[in-house]
Amino acid sequence: MNRAEILAELRAMLAEFGDVDPEQVDEQTAFIADLALDSLVLVRMTVVAEERFGVRIPDEVAWELDTVGAVVGYVEEALAGRVGAGGE
Amino acid sequence: MSELVRFLREKMWLFGDTRWYARADSVRGELVEVERLGYAQLDARARAVGAWLAERTPPGARVLLMYPAGLEFFAVFLGCLYSGRVAIPAPLPATDRRALERAEGIIRDADVGLVLSDTSHQPRLGSWLAGLGRTSRTECIATDGTDRNGGTDRNGGTGGTVLPDPGAWSPLALELSATAYIQYTSGSTSEPRGVVITHRNLLHNLLAIREKLLPEDVLDELRLDPSQCGAGWLPHYHDMGLVGMLLSPLTSCGNLVFCSPVSFIAHPLLWLQMISRYRAFYTLAPNFGYDWLLRSLKDGQLTDLDPDLNPDLNLDCLRFALSGAEPVRADVLNAVARRLAPIGFRPDIWAPSYGLAEATLMVTGTSCGSGPTVTRFDRDALETGRAAPTPDGVALVGCGRPTGAEVRIVDPTTSSPLPDGQVGEVWVRGDSIADGYLNDPHATADHFCAVTADGDGPYLRTGDLGFLQDGELYVTGRAKDLIIVNGRNIHPQDIERISETTDPATGPCAAFALPDASGQEQIVLVQELRPLHLSGRTPAALADLIRKRLAQELRLAVQVVIVGPMSVPRTTSGKIQRSRTRDELRSTGLDPLHSDLLAPADPTPRPSP
Numbered sequence: 001m002n003r004a005e006i007l008a009e010l011r012a013m014l015a016e017f018g019d020v021d022p023e024q025v026d027e028q029t030a031f032i033a034d035l036a037l038d039s040l041v042l043v044r045m046t047v048v049a050e051e052r053f054g055v056r057i058p059d060e061v062a063w064e065l066d067t068v069g070a071v072v073g074y075v076e077e078a079l080a081g082r083v084g085a086g087g088e
Numbered sequence: 089m090s091e092l093v094r095f096l097r098e099k100m101w102l103f104g105d106t107r108w109y110a111r112a113d114s115v116r117g118e119l120v121e122v123e124r125l126g127y128a129q130l131d132a133r134a135r136a137v138g139a140w141l142a143e144r145t146p147p148g149a150r151v152l153l154m155y156p157a158g159l160e161f162f163a164v165f166l167g168c169l170y171s172g173r174v175a176i177p178a179p180l181p182a183t184d185r186r187a188l189e190r191a192e193g194i195i196r197d198a199d200v201g202l203v204l205s206d207t208s209h210q211p212r213l214g215s216w217l218a219g220l221g222r223t224s225r226t227e228c229i230a231t232d233g234t235d236r237n238g239g240t241d242r243n244g245g246t247g248g249t250v251l252p253d254p255g256a257w258s259p260l261a262l263e264l265s266a267t268a269y270i271q272y273t274s275g276s277t278s279e280p281r282g283v284v285i286t287h288r289n290l291l292h293n294l295l296a297i298r299e300k301l302l303p304e305d306v307l308d309e310l311r312l313d314p315s316q317c318g319a320g321w322l323p324h325y326h327d328m329g330l331v332g333m334l335l336s337p338l339t340s341c342g343n344l345v346f347c348s349p350v351s352f353i354a355h356p357l358l359w360l361q362m363i364s365r366y367r368a369f370y371t372l373a374p375n376f377g378y379d380w381l382l383r384s385l386k387d388g389q390l391t392d393l394d395p396d397l398n399p400d401l402n403l404d405c406l407r408f409a410l411s412g413a414e415p416v417r418a419d420v421l422n423a424v425a426r427r428l429a430p431i432g433f434r435p436d437i438w439a440p441s442y443g444l445a446e447a448t449l450m451v452t453g454t455s456c457g458s459g460p461t462v463t464r465f466d467r468d469a470l471e472t473g474r475a476a477p478t479p480d481g482v483a484l485v486g487c488g489r490p491t492g493a494e495v496r497i498v499d500p501t502t503s504s505p506l507p508d509g510q511v512g513e514v515w516v517r518g519d520s521i522a523d524g525y526l527n528d529p530h531a532t533a534d535h536f537c538a539v540t541a542d543g544d545g546p547y548l549r550t551g552d553l554g555f556l557q558d559g560e561l562y563v564t565g566r567a568k569d570l571i572i573v574n575g576r577n578i579h580p581q582d583i584e585r586i587s588e589t590t591d592p593a594t595g596p597c598a599a600f601a602l603p604d605a606s607g608q609e610q611i612v613l614v615q616e617l618r619p620l621h622l623s624g625r626t627p628a629a630l631a632d633l634i635r636k637r638l639a640q641e642l643r644l645a646v647q648v649v650i651v652g653p654m655s656v657p658r659t660t661s662g663k664i665q666r667s668r669t670r671d672e673l674r675s676t677g678l679d680p681l682h683s684d685l686l687a688p689a690d691p692t693p694r695p696s697p
Contacts, residue, residue: 017384030636030639031639032639032640032643032644032645033632033635033636033639033645036645037645038573038574038645039574039576039643039644040353040376040380040574042643043350043353043354044353044354044384046354047350047351047353047354047355048354059181059182060181063643066636066639066640
């Protein structure tokens with residue numbers, strides 16, 4: 001999965017779980033400060049992202065991933081095996 | 089053993105492993121049962137924990153329990169009760185960014201010497217504890233060890249501790265006045281507040297809950313039918329999760345299937361799957377849980393809950409659905425009942441209730457089979473403190489009738505008792521009311537020792553506003569400034585402190601909840617500017633900075649309103665006044681230099697990116 005594919009999947013997840021228009025989303029978009037997503041949506045997105053991308057996102061990492069770009073970067077690194085352990 | 093422990097163990101002896109607790113999870117959208125213990129197995133495990141604790145800790149030692157959702161937590165909690173050690177359930181960082189900060193506050197406040205967890209969390213908790221630099225060392229031990237060859241390494245070991253066979257050990261004799269556990273309420277982050285619950289409190293509340301919710305004939309059914317089951321997903325470190333979800337089934341001889349709160353939030357359908365698969369006869373949650381289910385169905389994979397399309401979902405087994413622990417909203421009850429009707433949910437099974445940790449759990453409740461009481465009241469009259477039923481008024485949900493407690497409505501300023509139909513503060517008295525807050529005589533005196541103007545007391549002041557009407561309690565709001573969003577209790581002080589320290593240009597401020605045009609609560613922060621420190625930036629840029637900081641620190645979306653110096657109303661002694669700020673924002677708009685709040689007509693105010 002490359003950067004563009006990860007971004008596309010995140011846009012789809014934001015539309016599905018947060019009712020966010022994918023057109024509004026770029027890598028600079030912040031989940032809470034820009035999109036006003038609440039904590040329940042973020043918890044759900046984190047768990048579903050782990051399942052869909054097959055990567056582990058530890059809680060202490062999840063708290064720091066506050067923009068779309070930060071998540072894309074983390075998932076990309078994790079898939080390349082540079083951080084964290086892979087999924088099941 | 090104490091009367092409470094005898095009462096609980098009696099059920100375990102009577103029913104052995106014919107009754108059970110099971111935890112479920114969602115794997116690729118399917119429900120999977122991941123663990124199960126029969127009553128007798130649970131008792132055996134609790135006895136092993138109790139014997140082990142009695143061996144290595146002094147009587148009354150405080151033990152912090154930091155476990156993920158599951159049966160090990162419950163067995164260890166019971167083991168603490170058995171051995172007269174005081175359990176303090178606390179969340180792991182999974183659900184709360186400030187969990188470790190909170191836990192640190194609890195360790196200091198309660199002088200905790202031992203933290204118990206499981207093998208997957210122990211290493212991280214162990215190194216966190218070592219880094220706290222406390223003079224007396226606090227240890228972290230995993231109780232779920234399986235390594236039989238020297239798995240008892242105490243520091244940072246991965247095998248965990250294998251608890252020895254308890255042999256003939258039996259639970260300690262304890263008075264009912266002994267402390268059972270300490271329930272920390274959310275308190276502001278800087279000041280954790282531990283409610284000291286005695287064996288008497290817990291036993292009394294468990295019996296009161298059973299008596300209120302389950303009429304005698306329903307209870308008889310439960311005793312005779314080994315298949316009757318409850319279903320839930322509440323966190324065990326919360327009073328409703330601990331007492332209402334985990335302990336209550338033992339009281340009523342029922343089974344329980346539950347999942348972790350995170351599993352429910354991530355896979356809301358799991359709740360419905362648990363109810364359907366196990367033919368649950370009751371479930372329980374705060375309002376936000378039902379609301380979350382509704383929101384997730386709206387835009388989720390399921391666009392139609394037609395039974396033909398979803399043959400696995402069938403809720404016609406449910407005989408009551410309890411809603412409690414936060415304000416019960418009539419619109420949510422109606423919407424959930426409507427949405428779930430095609431798969432068998434009936435609106436007359438709603439069982440609203442009211443309670444708080446200071447009263448162990450439940451104060452008022454609705455019996456299985458009696459249905460909810462929803463009444464319309466005149467909105468203007470309510471604002472003046474009078475409940476006047478009227479056909480086209482605002483719908484309020486009755487939270488049921490007192491459960492073994494005396495409920496009074498009292499004028500919060502004069503302490504005069506008020507008659508039915510008058511809004512005042514809810515005061516409560518009875519054997520479920522805790523002794524007070526740990527190490528906090530001032531707060532204990534303020535909250536637990538209230539006396540009415542005519543000399544009646546002591547009562548617990550709940551801080552909630554409400555009225556009694558035909559024996560039902562209606563809760564209308566909070567006397568305190570607490571903000572409640574998605575089941576989180578947020579103290580405005582926490583928001584204000586972060587905002588004030590964001591930038592040299594941020595002065596005093598006030599945070600509060602304000603409903604938007606659609607009735608959804610949103611959090612608003614009115615922030616004073618220090619123009620000299622603005623250094624050429626715009627007020628909007630400052631608002632942006634504050635919004636981002638609050639999002640990062642508290643995971644909250646806050647609408648920021650920037651005003652000039654001395655624009656936030658204060659008392660004569662200079663204390664900011666939140667409710668007056670809110671009222672003035674609504675009436676005059678406060679003449680802001682910048683405001684995130686869009687025109688009131690827009691139902692979804694959002695900050696511009």
